[in-house]
Amino acid sequence: MDKHITPAALRRAIRSGEFSGNTSGYSPGFVQCNLTILPADWASDFLRFCQSNPRPCPLIASSNKPGDTGLPLLGDIDIRTDVPSYRVFRDGVFVEEVADIRSHWRDDLVVFALGCSFSFEEALLADGLDVRNISEGVNVPMYRTNIDCAAAGPFQGKMVVSMRPFKAADAIRAVQICTRFPSVHGAPVHLGDPGLIGIDNLDLPDYGDAVTMGENELPVFWACGVTPQVALEKARPPFAITHSPGHMLVTDLRNSQLAVL
Structure with a gap:
């Protein structure tokens, strides 16, 4: 599929089952969001968690009221079908991965859409930097x-980070670029020795895929929107x-629209 597909066309392809892959590099120029969906009686605490941790959990939009399946601010969206793959949690435990959540939907659910690092990757590419996962x-x-x-x-827990390798000069430029995008994680939280933030082996990511580290390159780490999934494990809501x-x-x-000039 052409990666320059419009967001609406990509969502239609996802909804029909034509596309189910990861979305990195697709629909360049448009915001991509992480997703957390919780029962209404857990929503206010999760909102406070996002407000207290804006680097890993930058809130872009949320439901107008419980049970809403759309996010009008973000487009013509059916949140039950328009994400390529979902994870279902019960009592904080991941139980299954599904292609849509229509059979799981409830009238008390509240949707949170959080900024994603895939959005700032476009700015890195535009500056001529090699984004290795792409x-x-x-x-x-x-x-x-x-x-x-x-x-x-x-809600509590440890931060999850995403990593992209750069040579030192390019790492400095990446920091400068991403500082302009606080709504999609902003500047990196760490660069260099991964052991200092508790990462033992870059070749064994907890999520996603390992990438090649070139000679004289530094690993650069950004706060990641998978962090709420760790918080769910700690909070143990009955359903998420x-x-x-x-x-x-x-x-x-x-x-x-998210850049700070």
């Missing part, structure tokens, strides 16, 4: 860390749904 055609590598998130009610890592909600919102 050039190698794989899902970005993501790792659990020892970095604590601020707790909010039952997220996107599968790398399989995002692709919206009609333009990346340029």
Whole structure:
């Protein structure tokens, strides 16, 4: 499928089952979102968790009211069908991965759409930087860390990060570029020695795929929207749904609308 497909056409392809892969590099220019869906009586604590941890959990949009399946701010969306792959959690435990969530939908569910690092990748590419997961055609590598998130009610846990390798000069440029995009994770949270943030082996990501580390390259780590999935494990809500890592909600919102000039 042509990666320059419009967001609406990509969502239609996802809805019909024609497309089910990771969305990195698709619909360039448009915001991609992580997804967390929770019962209404858990929503206020999760909202506070996002507000307390804006780097890993930058909130872009949420339901107008429980049970809503659309997110009008982000486009003509049916949240039950328009993400390539979903993860279902019960009592904080991941139980299954599904292609749509119509059979799981409930009238008390609240949707949170969070900014995704795939959005700032476009700005890195536009500056001539090699974004390794895109050039190698794989899902970005993501790792659990020892970095604590601020707790909010039952939601707490360690931050998850995504990693992209760069030579030192390019890493500095990546920091400068991504600082302009606080709504999609902003500047990196760490670069260099992965052991300092609790990562033992870059070749064994917790989510996504390993990428090639070139000679004289540094691993650069950004806060990642998979972090809420770790918080769900700690909070143990009776029911929750997220996107599968790398399989995002692709919206009609333009990346340029999120940039801080």
